Amino acid sequence: MIPLLDVRALKVSIRTDEGLAQVLDDVSLTLQKGRILGVVGESGCGKSTLIRAVMGILPRGARVDRGEIWFEGENLLTFSEDELNRTVRSSRIGFIPQDPLLALNPVFKVGTQLLEVMRWHAPDDGTRGSERKRRHAARLVELLRRMQVPDPDGALGRFPHQFSGGQRQRLLIAAALACSPRLVIADEPTTALDVTTQHQILLLLRELVEEFGISLLFVTHDFGVVAELCDDLCVIYAGQTVEAGKVGAILDAPSHPYTRALLACHPDRATSFIGIPGMVPSPLSRPAGCLFAPRCRDVRPACLEASPPQGRARSGVEVRCVQYA
Amino acid sequence: MTLLSIRDVSALLGGRKGFLRRTVPPVRAVTDVSLDLKEGEILSLVGESGCGKTTLGRTIVGLQRESAGEIFLDGQSVDGLPVEAARQVRKAIQYVHQDAGAALDPWWSIGRTLAEGLLIHGVRNAGERRDRVAEMLSAVGLDPTSGRRYPHEFSGGQLRRVALARILLLQPRVLVLDEPTSGLDMSVQATVLNLLLELRERFSLTYLFISHDLSVVERLSDRVAIMYLGRIVETAPARELFAHPTHPYTRILLAAAPRLNGRRATDHIAVRGDPPSAAAIHAGCAFADRCPLVEPICRSTVPRLTDTALAHRVACHVSTVDSAAIVQTASVGAVRRAS
Numbered sequence: 001m002i003p004l005l006d007v008r009a010l011k012v013s014i015r016t017d018e019g020l021a022q023v024l025d026d027v028s029l030t031l032q033k034g035r036i037l038g039v040v041g042e043s044g045c046g047k048s049t050l051i052r053a054v055m056g057i058l059p060r061g062a063r064v065d066r067g068e069i070w071f072e073g074e075n076l077l078t079f080s081e082d083e084l085n086r087t088v089r090s091s092r093i094g095f096i097p098q099d100p101l102l103a104l105n106p107v108f109k110v111g112t113q114l115l116e117v118m119r120w121h122a123p124d125d126g127t128r129g130s131e132r133k134r135r136h137a138a139r140l141v142e143l144l145r146r147m148q149v150p151d152p153d154g155a156l157g158r159f160p161h162q163f164s165g166g167q168r169q170r171l172l173i174a175a176a177l178a179c180s181p182r183l184v185i186a187d188e189p190t191t192a193l194d195v196t197t198q199h200q201i202l203l204l205l206r207e208l209v210e211e212f213g214i215s216l217l218f219v220t221h222d223f224g225v226v227a228e229l230c231d232d233l234c235v236i237y238a239g240q241t242v243e244a245g246k247v248g249a250i251l252d253a254p255s256h257p258y259t260r261a262l263l264a265c266h267p268d269r270a271t272s273f274i275g276i277p278g279m280v281p282s283p284l285s286r287p288a289g290c291l292f293a294p295r296c297r298d299v300r301p302a303c304l305e306a307s308p309p310q311g312r313a314r315s316g317v318e319v320r321c322v323q324y325a
Numbered sequence: 326m327t328l329l330s331i332r333d334v335s336a337l338l339g340g341r342k343g344f345l346r347r348t349v350p351p352v353r354a355v356t357d358v359s360l361d362l363k364e365g366e367i368l369s370l371v372g373e374s375g376c377g378k379t380t381l382g383r384t385i386v387g388l389q390r391e392s393a394g395e396i397f398l399d400g401q402s403v404d405g406l407p408v409e410a411a412r413q414v415r416k417a418i419q420y421v422h423q424d425a426g427a428a429l430d431p432w433w434s435i436g437r438t439l440a441e442g443l444l445i446h447g448v449r450n451a452g453e454r455r456d457r458v459a460e461m462l463s464a465v466g467l468d469p470t471s472g473r474r475y476p477h478e479f480s481g482g483q484l485r486r487v488a489l490a491r492i493l494l495l496q497p498r499v500l501v502l503d504e505p506t507s508g509l510d511m512s513v514q515a516t517v518l519n520l521l522l523e524l525r526e527r528f529s530l531t532y533l534f535i536s537h538d539l540s541v542v543e544r545l546s547d548r549v550a551i552m553y554l555g556r557i558v559e560t561a562p563a564r565e566l567f568a569h570p571t572h573p574y575t576r577i578l579l580a581a582a583p584r585l586n587g588r589r590a591t592d593h594i595a596v597r598g599d600p601p602s603a604a605a606i607h608a609g610c611a612f613a614d615r616c617p618l619v620e621p622i623c624r625s626t627v628p629r630l631t632d633t634a635l636a637h638r639v640a641c642h643v644s645t646v647d648s649a650a651i652v653q654t655a656s657v658g659a660v661r662r663a664s
Binding site: 042043091164165166167194195196197198216221222223224225227228251261262263265266267268269270272273274275276279 | 345373374480510511512513514515517518519522538539540541543544545577578580581582583584585586599600
């Protein structure tokens, strides 16, 4: 089956005042239709750059050095800015941001902001002017009702501060789904929320994936959320995919030393809180060989010489480590 | 031995008198809270945002004046004082800020910031101040020479260490730790938790650990107190609380927290509505509006904390009577598909 999203060996560098930063080095991930793929990594590993590359909104000074981003059979990297706006953003790839308060403009009504998304990106249904706008508003109210926003009819006329944190996130999920995308990218959408609210939002997302037939790319640093929500998992370290496969297979028996060390830090697993010695290598000066080698407990001479190839563990999980090459 | 004891403490926040302006009544952020902190233990205070856990922490330290109740430190009464005087008699209790970076002056070197605390507390000799700062920096796992550096040169985890060093220089006995690991990566969080355990041994500290991360709380604490809208609704030894959560809110909280090893199959209960605001508290149990077990009595009478088992206290009219009922009342499937 052709995956919905297939990122292959993506390499992105950003020019900075201190030199060239290798933010993504070799990231590959595959998201099949109807599934939820969790992308996990610690801060600075390149999660945000990955999302921005897929959406075509890399920061100034960033360059894609290598790789392909295949989405529904097309390489997004060959698209022009105008093509991305007309045919991809919002209409085929929706986005749920991390902080719902930052994503909404406090001085405009919610309806104005959500309708703006639809005005630019909703598919053409033959209607024009006020008729088109009325249909869009009706669809939004319908979506807000599905998102369990209280008083969905009045919601469009209210301002962002009149909603609670969880409700604001529901508004933005509605916005992401407004133009019927095939793929939704969520950037840590529950980190700003309390646990009970987080649980409600995760339940909602899981239902929406089945109901709307979307696929979800869920970026997070929380393995607990991954264990609960995701089908597949992709662990990123210093701009490289180090382990990818089914969530259950990885959480039950992590293969890559980094995944093992990271899971051993989780309070639910930790026998003692030792952490991982050392630091993530700076994107400005990266060591030769395996990027995790300086912090790895099982480091071998071969690790320091060349970057390890992609191997496969017995569980079928892809692992970038000499032990599995 | 009980080191710190608070009895029926309440705290009011904000409010304003109306002269040519609308009168705004103060918000009751903490209501009738009683807690005992034994020497050397880690007591975790758990609750969602706005439940009053930070206000309670600040009240105990003396940064926020209690409006009612009694506070005893080493058996001595230290309540009823204005903020300045309260800080004097409660020097042994220190507060570690949630955002370590924001609590440091970006224009001051770490060494100068750390030495200032010693100066205020009467260490006149500059050489002694320098030595003690260097010694404390290495105690929290930083290079003793890092006192010359500035806050922006440190990572998030290192800043937590600096914040701890600054507080420990004042030789406190009780630390109120406000979400000490929020916003940290998991590998860094582990090292900070490890440091907290080490420092507790080395300096014989007692911790009041404010957190909403139940995974951390379960691993770290001796006892846990669950707060909801300014009141403590359940308190028990950590092991007992996680094995037999009794208050409906505690059950919902435990069931909602994403856990690595999967949630317990019986505990899928849905909570209605959003976390409420302390500005609109009604009569009766504060949780009644969201509770799946609500009974008429809950709407009229505030439940008192009562013993259900040894050292396990719960404030609920219903769940103490039939705690099994909750699981059957509202059952919702797991988030993850069985694939």
